[in-house]
Amino acid sequence: MNATVLTRLRRWAAPLSALALMTTAALTAHAAPDTIRIGVATAGGGDPVTWGGSPGGVARVNNWLEDEFKASGVKVEWLFFKGAGPAVNEALSNKQIDFAYQGDLPAIVGRSNGLKTKLLVVSGARNNLYLVTPPKSDIRSIKDLKDRNVSIFRGTNGHIVAINVLAANGLAERDVKGVNLDTGSAQAALVSNGVDAAFGGYEWFKVRDQGLAKVVYSTRGQDPSYTRQAALLVRSDFEQANPAEVQRVVDVFVRAAHWSSDEKNRDELFRIWARSGTPVASWVAEFDQQQLALRNSPLADDFIVGRYKAVVADALKLKLIRREVTVDDWFDTRYLKTALKKQGLENYWTAYDAKGNPKGGAAASVAAR
CATH class of the missing domain: 3.40.190.10 (Periplasmic binding protein-like II)
Known part of the structure; x- marks a missing residue:
């Protein structure tokens, strides 16, 4: 093979190699995650x-x-x-x-x-929000929560709805003694009378059906702005x-x-x-x-x-x-x-x-x- 042919092959090979590298890099960059x-x-x-x-x-x-x-x-x-x-x-x-x-x-x-x-x-x-209490509680409505210990899972999508429900009934969050509890902890606290009431979702029906809680308020059927x-x-x-x-x-x-x-x-x-x-x-x-x-x-x-x-x-x-x-x-x-x-x-x-x-x-x- 003479020098002229070798030179031409090298000229062709260089861009082809670069293109191959670019293609490989592109495939790697767009490869599906593991x-x-x-x-x-x-x-x-x-x-x-x-x-x-x-x-x-x-x-x-x-x-x-x-x-x-x-x-x-x-x-x-x-x-x-x-x-x-x-x-x-x-x-x-x-x-x-x-x-x-x-x-x-x-x-x-x-x-x-x-x-x-x-x-x-x-x-x-449009997830509903509920207020539950122990079965024998004297709490009958949202307005009865003033100065009571109330579980509210802060930072969740039920938090602001609970505050708005309180406001609609003439109460601010500071009017209740809020306790920040996750779902499981709130259930344990209510059943043991550690809190007077709790805001939450559908998970409370199981507790209600066991005779350990009663639902005293629901957002269902009300203004959809009270949903989550x-x-x-x-x-x-x-x-x-x-x-x-x-x-x-x-x-x-x-x-x-x-x-x-x-x-x-x-x-x-x-x-x-x-x-x-x-x-x-x-x-x-x-x-x-x-x-x-x-x-x-x-x-x-x-x-x-x-x-x-x-x-x-x-x-x-x-x-x-x-x-x-x-x-x-x-x-x-x-x-x-x-x-x-x-x-x-x-x-x-x-x-x-x-x-x-x-x-x-x-x-x-x-x-x-």
């Missing part, structure tokens, strides 16, 4: 551990995410946090999880503290690096939302959620006279966005956060819209206005944000 980690803001229960009240619990029990990623060799890990939303925020901050299922207030607190996340899909809307919202979030840097995987996760959550919204699945849905340790009877009570599609819709409609904005305003007023945070640019509905289109569900759920009423009385697709 593991997808999802943090859930509850201790959960059962074996394997799961939770109820969210379509996400259906995906968990049925291994839909695991099946989705099985062929890709991607492992799915579920992590449950007894410390609820605040503990999930710590895990997000430390990059110990990639996705998070949590309520509105803790998510807002995390955003206020600098956590870079995106809200992807609603997964458990929960959603699936993703770390912004994980989303930017793994958009295909994020889409697949959202696809599964939308599939679960669709299944969980179908009234013919009501009994089976409650049986699935009961695997978390909360009995079927509790879910029957929680969802009494409420449509599944209303509670399990994944839409980030005007009602949901409005509730997050209201929680921001309340959190500022109560000094639970130190600075204003934006909401409109937080919801990233691109993945949701794609999932709805792929599954033919663009008009399946009704969109609601800021006051919680159907928009025009008709179903509507997710608006671009």
Whole structure:
């Protein structure tokens, strides 16, 4: 081979080698993660551990995410946090999880503290709040809580609702002797008369049905602004690096939302959620006279966005956060819209206005944000 030919080969080889290196680097940069980690803001229960009240619990029990990623060799890990939303925020901050299922207030607190996340899909809307007391208590209403020891799980999505319920009845948080207890601790304290009353969710029906508590107040059927919202979030840097995987996760959550919204699945849905340790009877009570599609819709409609904005305003007023945070640019509905289109569900759920009423009385697709 003469010198001229060698020179030409070297000239061709150099850019080809560079291109090969660039291609390899690109493939490495966009390679699927080995593991997808999802943090859930509850201790959960059962074996394997799961939770109820969210379509996400259906995906968990049925291994839909695991099946989705099985062929890709991607492992799915579920992590449950007894410390609820605040503990999930710590895990997000430390990059110990990639996705998070949590309520509105803790998510807002995390955003206020600098956590870079995106809200992807609603997964458990309009959750009720209850006030419970020991069976023989003389407390009959919210107004009777003045100067009483009351359990309020601070930093959770029930915290601000409890404060607003107090305010609607002429009481401020300082008018009660608030005790910050997680769900399990609150139940133990109430049963042993360590507190006079407790705010909480569906988990109290089990205690009530055991004859150890009575429900004296419920937000069900009242102003929807007294309800609590929960959603699936993703770390912004994980989303930017793994958009295909994020889409697949959202696809599964939308599939679960669709299944969980179908009234013919009501009994089976409650049986699935009961695997978390909360009995079927509790879910029957929680969802009494409420449509599944209303509670399990994944839409980030005007009602949901409005509730997050209201929680921001309340959190500022109560000094639970130190600075204003934006909401409109937080919801990233691109993945949701794609999932709805792929599954033919663009008009399946009704969109609601800021006051919680159907928009025009008709179903509507997710608006671009």
